[in-house]
Amino acid sequence: MFGGANIWKILSGCCATDKRLQDKGINIASRCSLCLKNIEDDTHLFWICLFAANIWSWIHELFGFQWNPHIQNFETVTAHATTRSVAICNLWATAITNVLTEIWHHRNSCIFNNIPASSRRVKSKILANFFECSILMKSTMHIRSLPYLDQLKIGCDGCSRGNPGPNGAWVILRDHTGNTIGAMSAGLGICTNFVAELLAIILGLEWASDRGWSKIWVTSDSQTAIKCFASDRVPCLVGMPRPHNVK
């Protein structure tokens, strides 16, 4: 998944926008680094800003969806593909994730690298991400990676800022057709990367078990975490943070 940690932060309202820093008592002047006009909060940066609107309008046009600059938020944009095929739904979800994370990346580049905003650069990056994604989707590896008929596949990952540091986890659950049947993210508080990887797997297993799944295939980019479960040597996590604010 593109930008798992960042999309989790964006959708959970955890990005350090100017408005959020002000709300925490930090005395800073706020100005959107993309349009250089308005104050910067989540709604402006990701949805209303003319820079963001330009990107959203472009991606809507690519998919043949209607762009309405006056009614834009995550729910409205997501709803465009609900009546379309599973393939289009998945592509559109990837597009939304891409746009949000690339707007955030670009905003950070403008601030920390002191460069002017460029919608052309953001669009190029989104197209490059799509190209990468299409290779994965066409590859035989992807086809072979579908679970069996009565099996649930869990993809999970932990993400952190620092090690140890504030951590989060996300989980995606797919059935034998590759359809996403559930997704969630959760804050884990302060812990190590390794603990976050373990808790991400536990979160997914608990979700699946609660819903009656017994044949579960877990995938994670942490070989160490997988080995712990495979060898039945999961460290005792008593006293460690439990997932909270699960969405």
Ligand SMILES: [Zn+2]
């Ligand atoms: Zn702006």
